[in-house]
Amino acid sequence: MRRPRLSVRNRLTAMYGGLFLLAGLVLLLINYALVNGSLPDAAQFATTAVQGTRAEGLSYPVTPAIPVERTPSSLKIVAATQTALTDYRSATLSTLLVGSAVALLIAAALAVFFGWVMASRTLRPLHTITSTARKLEAGRLDRRINLDGPEDELKELADTFDGMLDRLGESFDSQKRFVANASHELRTPLAVQRTLIEVALADPEAGPGLRKLGEHLLLTNERSERMIEGLLVLARSDRGLPSRSPVRLDKVVRTVLTATAAQAEEAGIVVEPNLRARTVAGDPVLLERLVTNLVVNAITYNTRGGWVHVEISGDPALTVRNSGPVVPADAAATVFEPFRRLSTERTGNSRNAGLGLSIVRSVALAHDGEAAARPGPRGGLVVEIRLPPSGYSTHS
Structure with missing residues (x-):
């Protein structure tokens, strides 16, 4: 059973109030003991007052009186005086206890209130740090705390957090430059290789062995291009979305199904769409790649004469089911890992780089959503994409 969550502010407030209440109780007990010791003993005071003597150690004055004999009347006077003093003593101590308890409760309530205020003021920088951390995104690392105040531990924590954000921002900028350079440096030689292979295959004097080798090199080159493109898309989606726009998910799916x-x-393969109007906030290019990878994956890893069912609904936003071989339950969760395939049959497909579903998950996370996969009841795979509400109205 999960324990109820108790905030630091509430714990500090309870600690302040508890310590004050404990100190008040100790003070109350000391005060009670001092007052109880200073009040006169009822029996001794009555006897002394009636007989006109002064007992040793008494600090209160006693009016001298004429000594009297211990007669029944004098004993009654002593008893009456003793009873009155006993009642007075009890009433005094009771009044002291009640008054002190009421004052202690009022002071404890004030201590809890002021403790709550002090804890709130003390923890305010932590709330600022938490709020800033929640607003950070991979593509938006320009927020800083810039905490003002004394040079204490919280100021040091905020400055350390700002320094970490500076380093992360520099790292992401470096990654963006690397992706832009890699996109050019890696695609260009592959394009040149493909062109040279195609020119060699177009030569009429090329023999069967050369043509077979050229076709194999073209397939290898195409797979390398797919892998590089997939890695670049994966890096782009991992950086987050710099901006969002309303995207009709149903129109994106129709475009992909046509393609x-x-x-x-x-x-x-028979494709069975079940689409309804749905608008999401995001990047249309990345969302099209997400849908394309799901549909192509469902078609590729299928059995001839099978089917693919594509559905758009509320939650999940997109579901793609397909027929095919039985997928082990413990292996379904690994399909989103890069270069991970479920069987040797998938490994044998040299045209795919093993990044399709990894890109799907990365794009879903970039849109503040999630991707999940589970085995189909009769084989194949069921992939569900959950996307948050867009906030935009849907029109045809």
């Missing part, structure tokens, strides 16, 4: 219709027909 992959030939591939599905060639593989003998």
